[in-house]
Amino acid sequence: MAKYTDEQIRNFPKITCKIAADYLGIAPMAISIGMRNDLLPIGFAIHTEDKYTDSWRYQIIDERLIAYKHGKMTNIQIQNIEKNLNTIISQFEEMKKDLLFILSESAEQGI
Template sequence: MPKYSDEEIRDFKKITCKIAADYLGISPMAVSIGMRNDLLPIGFVIHNEERYSESWSYQIIAERLIAYKHGKITQIQVENIEKNLNTIINQFEEMKKDLLFILSKNAE
């Protein structure tokens, strides 16, 4: 089982469940199940349900993974970060709608 340093984790373009598992010293299955059940706050999980198949996609965030390993992140902190990000995203969406409206009026 390879051991990764914090800097090596930061350098990965994509962190897989296997890499995260090796870094945390647990199994890849523990990482995926932990993320699916909101028990491992190291990133985001997308459940893709198609008509004939089902799959999961994992987006593991290096800084969250590092903070979690060092005991510096809690679920409450993650929820607050996500709430703040959702607020920012919603504000940008509103600005986008306003801009599109202005551009459509100018085109007329």
């Protein structure tokens, strides 16, 4: 198993489940299952399901992985960060709706 330093993890353009597993010293399947079940707070597991496919993609965030390895990040911290991000996203969505309304009103008035 390859072992990576924190700096090497930061320099990867994309961190795969294999890289994360080698870094943490666990099996790649443990990474994917842990992320799918929200038990491993190192990134996001994205499930894609349509008529023809059923697949998972993983977005592993370097600083979360490093913090998790060193015991500096808890699930509570992650939940708080994600809650704040969700709030920000919903506020931006509301602003987008307002902007689209204003633009449609302007277009109707020929402004």
